[in-house]
Amino acid sequence: AAGVIQSPRHLIKEKRETATLKCYPIPRHDTVYWYQQGPGQDPQFLISFYEKMQSDKGSIPDRFSAQQFSDYHSELNMSSLELGDSALYFCASSSGTGATEAFFGQGTRLTVV
């Protein structure tokens, strides 16, 4: 079965650079979520989109922005990167509202040096 696909899997950037993470949800899933997981931490919610509209927002820095496109894929744009942005970034997708589980991609490991 198709899963959530994230690219790239690994990314190394320097401070103050920009990064773009991509997420391709499971076909026919209409909701996409972005999470940030620091070392030894639980996943922290950043932002979600339902039917291409922002549906919920968490502790996402102003330096970050995201959108969901007409084909339902999503991109997380991160600017003015800081060392503290180094983390595992997960994208997840689900179908419908509320009663369904989210399936997570394998994550993008971002290292800021």
Place this chain on the structure above:
Amino acid sequence: AQKVTQAQTEISVVEKEDVTLDCVYETRDTTYYLFWYKQPPSGELVFLIRRNSFDEQNEISGRYSWNFQKSTSSFNFTITASQVVDSAVYFCALRSGTYKYIFGTGTRLKVLA
């Protein structure tokens, strides 16, 4: 406020022992959804089970079983006859009224051979 608490930070058991992971949640919503996810050392987040607030039926699936009790706001997870491959971080998550999943801090399970 919505919150998930996993009081057990780390548990170590010897292979073939049974182990229960605790999860306590808080929400004011009457309709909500609870989940367990597994994060093995490889890093991906794997969905294990979902429970709806109106379905308190407990379930057994192979070596896994779940105990959902609304009266104590608990959603505990038991692994019977643990195996080394069960070693992972296990996250309990809550979704209620929003487009986001709130994770607990996770319990690291180490199964020793």
